[in-house]
Amino acid sequence: MGKKIVILGGGTGGLVVANRLRKALTKDNDIVLIDKEKNHLFNPSLLWFMVGWRKEEKIQKPLSLLQRKGIRFINTLVQKIDFENRTVFTSQGDVSFDYLVIALGASTFPEEIPGFLEDAYNLYDLSGTKKIRKAIENFDRGRIVILITSTPFKCPAAPYEAALILSKYFTMRRRDAEIEVVTPEPLPMPVAGTEVGNMVVSLLQSRRIRFTPQHQVVKIDPAKKEIVFQDEKTLFYDLLIGVPPHGLPPVLKDSPILGKSGWVKVNPKTLETDFENIYALGDVTSIPLPVGKPLPKAGVFAHFQADVVAQHIEAKIKGLSSKKEFDGRGYCFIELGDGRAGYASGNFYAEPKPVVNVKEPSVLWHWGKVLFEKWWLWKWF
Ligand SMILES: Cc1cc2nc3c(=O)[nH]c(=O)nc-3n(C[C@H](O)[C@H](O)[C@H](O)COP(=O)(O)OP(=O)(O)OC[C@H]3O[C@@H](n4cnc5c(N)ncnc54)[C@H](O)[C@@H]3O)c2cc1C
Known part of the structure; x- marks a missing residue:
């Protein structure tokens, strides 16, 4: 009998896990993605949008399009998670799961600054x-x-x-x-x-x-x-x-999966929480680094972590073992606004501190970022 995999959040990480698992698993496995928003927004493009260099419709896609691929999308607010009884409560009813992926990101609280x-x-x-x-x-x-x-x-x-x-x-x-x-x-x-x-x-x-x-x-x-x-x-x-x-999405407040940091605690290599078959990834987690600071919150890490989570869930469902681990690698384009971008890439799990290589700003990196934007909204929808 197929399994039910529930993914909370259709942002960077959730979108990748849902796609990867849909491709890897047979149709009798039910893949459900829940997000309170109707659209997936490619956040890096907000900076181009801000100055009129992008149209609103070019930087987002409706999550309902995922249904064409056989990913069930529920557009609703997650209100509570029962970790023991493996159930998610939403404003549209309860959803039980065999595997859960928490990709709810970081919430923002502008009201905290008067x-x-x-x-x-x-x-x-x-x-x-x-x-x-x-x-x-x-x-x-x-x-x-x-x-x-x-x-x-x-x-x-x-x-x-x-x-x-x-x-x-x-x-x-x-x-x-x-x-x-x-x-x-x-x-x-x-x-x-x-x-x-x-x-x-x-x-x-x-x-x-x-x-x-x-x-x-x-x-x-x-x-x-x-x-x-x-x-x-x-x-x-x-x-x-x-x-x-x-800060932490309010739905996770006081939940049993939090670490000392106040964010979700995961195994830094497999992204599994202390609850079996419950994973968390991306901005909602905090992974302490050897340098004494947490892994930065960035889409590139959510993306690579999602690849690992999807492989682990696939392997478990198929009765195999997965050796794939998140290794702390990431990269970043730094847009200059003049047709050039800088580029930095590195290994954040390196000891005693992250090893990061910086490349001189060039038109190449700018076009790399533009191509990535187009690829992202094409690849996952
Ligand atoms: C302006 C800007 C520029 C950026 N540029 C870059 C960049 O160039 N490179 C890079 O690596 N990163 C960049 N980022 C950061 C990147 O967007 C995030 O780190 C990344 O999206 C985190 O992915 P995630 O899956 O953890 O969470 P998100 O992508 O934030 O997804 C979380 C999802 O959960 C949903 N959700 C939350 N709570 C609930 C709930 N209770 N019920 C239902 N749904 C819920 C949200 O609606 C959201 O869709 C940028 C961010 C911003 C704001």
Whole structure:
């Protein structure tokens, strides 16, 4: 008799697991994907969308298209998971499972920073980037602050890419925008090491983008257009773009699969939780690295982890053993907005610290990212 595999989340990781398993398993195995959203959004494209270089319909696809392949899609909110009785509760009824894959990502909580919802544009969602797009059309001169409110946040490069893309957008229009990135981090992308961080800082400097590290916001004052930091210093802005605080999806609060970090604890190589046949991957997990920091939250890791999870579930169902392990490798394109991108790749599980190689910015990496975007929305739908 076939098995029932339930995948929670149709973002980067969930989409890959569902596709891989559908291809590998016979039709009597039921593959169910649950997401509260109707569409899968290719997040990296939000930065191009923000400046009008992409249309909304070109950066997302309806998850219902997966039904053509034999993946059952349920568009609903997951409300509770009973790990002992192997059942997921949703607003559309209960779903039992033999295998569960939790790919619910990191949730964002802009309301945790007073003033954020009133006056900051959210860089990390479609409606926020839509608002940025509109606001910059009429922005002639003044100060734009890109504010990272807390760590960890997904895609450690994204706010810096946003600054570089915006600087190009304004230079092309001969408008006088002063751009500054403010962050609690000591350097951009700190887990990747100082070489990568310094490369990003020098890219920012080459565009006269100010970089202000080690600044922790406590609130935003919309009336004064000021950001207030922990040390009571303030910073004025005309236009504020924010990366909101990230956290565990509320449905997993107090669940028995969490580790000390407050995120889901998994075996770093197989992505299995402490519950047999229940896996978690991507941004919802926290994997401690030898360097003493967690693996960054990024789509590239969710993707490669999904390959491993799918192989393990396939092997178990077929009564085989799988030797495939997640090895901590990943890569990242850093868009400059001028038709070039930088590229960094490395092994984050390396001891005593990640080994990351950086390539000089080039048109090649930019086109690599564009091709990847097209491939992604073609391959999985
Ligand atoms: C602007 C931006 C640019 C980025 N650029 C890059 C990049 O260039 N490279 C890179 O590697 N990464 C990038 N990322 C990060 C990348 O998108 C994420 O790390 C990745 O999507 C994580 O995958 P995931 O499967 O863990 O979670 P997600 O892709 O976040 O998917 C989680 C899914 O779960 C669903 N969900 C959550 N809670 C519930 C619930 N209770 N019920 C039902 N459904 C639920 C959500 O709707 C979502 O679809 C970027 C992110 C942003 C915001």
